[in-house]
Amino acid sequence: MDLKFTDDEPSAAERAAVDDFLGPATSGWSGGDRTATDLRWAQGGHEVRAERHLLLEVVHAVNDRVGWISPGALNYIGIRLGVPPADIYSVVTFYSLFSTKPRPSRVVHVCTDIACEARGSRDVCRDLEQEYGPAGAAQGWLQSPCLGLCERAPAALAIEAGNPPTEQVLAPVTAAEVSSTLRSGAPDLDTEPPSVMAVPQAGDEDLVQLRRVGRVDPESLDDYRAHGGYEALRTAFALGPAGVNREVVDSKLLGRGGAAFPTGRKWQSTAAQLEKPHYLICNADESEPGTFKDRVILEGDPYALIESMTIAAYASGATHGYIYLRGEYPRARRLLVNGLEEARRRGYLGENILGHGFSFDIEIRRGAGAYICGEETAIFNSIEGYRGEPRSKPPFPVEKGLFAKPTVVNNVETLVNVLPILTMGGPAYAKIGTEQSTGPKLFCVSGNVASPGIYEAPFGITLGELIEMAGGLPRGQSSLRAVLLGGAAGGFVRANEIDIPLTFEGTRQADTTLGSGVVLVFDDTVDVPRILLRIASFFRDESCGQCVPCRVGTVRQEEALHRITANGNDPEAYAANLELLRDVGQVMEDASICGLGQTAWGAIESAIDRLGTFSETK
């Protein structure tokens, strides 16, 4: 790798963005600086890498202000952080929200993922293509994977670079609205409907996780306290760290991020590690297509997450926490920034919290449009300023995680469960739901239902009951074709399988998965092969490329699906392509490093085997 700088210099705006974030440079931009930095790299060592963890945030700062990352900006960031520009280039090009080619300052990302596909995004894109040409940065609009706004599908996100930048959700969106945004700018963030709109049950007294959403002012710590906020933290301090862990173990809480790992065991193992410091990461990346539950908590009850993280840190011995937040959640970020500042100011974060001798603080780290960065070890690399590629396990995060220190990673929904666990007690919490899947669960219901949204229900509700809660199918005439459980990494079930109980064990028994709680409903108007092609292109796009089975397999899978859909009724060609799909799918499942490759074939396999998709081709 060439460690030398090119002669490209940063523009005034780029330099200001970096300096505003890192503080003023102590020496100017000169050849001397560059030589000195080249030398530091050649010598290597910890000091050189010490500031690298700021890389993603600095790149965001430039991108926010200018809209793309020029060679001059790469050079200047390199000088300031002591990171080779080639290395920064490899990081920047990893994330879809960044560009190393000039982009107009205003870009609209139009979601073409599965929930939006089921609700008309194709028509929006067709109209935009007619007006502006094929999607591309130069045209001002881009096609995007799921934006976490599936209940308001079809969705779009407008981003306008500037100081400050503006980001605006447009959902449900029409081509005319995208056009008017491209011409005259996005409306103000405050015009966005509140997150309570995504919670059709809002106000229901029996809710546990969602009880404050829509009732509490998400900007006010006092209002949070008036609605029972910070009672659980006081209980935690009275119980002590081991007591909190005991309650969480007794609650039998399983992680809600998709892997269903026992949370109490994770916290206890981390607490037992002698190596210090310990870190806590809240996984708020939420990029599984069809998932938007974490967004609703982050926007509707942000202090609940801050309090829960404080308790999790207390129990696991962590002194520093990160919220790894989806780059596409501007409102959640604004509310969290406000919440963290306020909690710090009022003694709920920082040194000696509420006088109990426990110190802990939280930083936000913004993702930048990479699904793989939701994988827990990919988050470590992303926060540390490297490409967000997963690490091999073992070592497991509880032993060697962020900065090679013991680390707890938990999903947003998992974390906020600690509040009812502590207020009602672990054993009482364990009585909600079923023996093996305890507590309330948030389900992300989208697609062809009358009232898409987040629904809270105890584990054990059947799929049919949940669809009924969401108002059933919207059009009287259409009938249920299939349901995708667990998102792109999940699997399809048939219309006659709606008695499946929604629990980890029930879905496993039915040979499918609950994943993170995606319930994407398709009526008989939906073109299933098209959905499968979208899923295949999603995995091809999002594979980090690190391991061969996934890097090559996701490409071959998509190609074979294209051939099947193009070849119509040729049974021989179908058989050959199906055999290839099965072979490639098996290799991806068996030999990929991480869950992305391991699950990339699951939904497609389930559509072929369970729904009989393409059966007319046989």
Ligand SMILES: Cc1cc2nc3c(=O)[nH]c(=O)nc-3n(C[C@H](O)[C@H](O)[C@H](O)COP(=O)(O)O)c2cc1C
């Ligand atoms: C490709 C991939 C993407 C993932 N994305 C997310 C995500 O967006 N949010 C999340 O909480 N977990 C995600 N996970 C699961 C995490 O790796 C990890 O299991 C989880 O954050 C642990 O938290 P929990 O125990 O509270 O579920 C993903 C896993 C894989 C393999």
Ligand code: SF4
């Ligand atoms: S399975 Fe795919 S996403 Fe995961 S490490 Fe391998 S290439 Fe990357």
Ligand code: FES
């Ligand atoms: S916002 Fe489009 S699929 Fe989720």
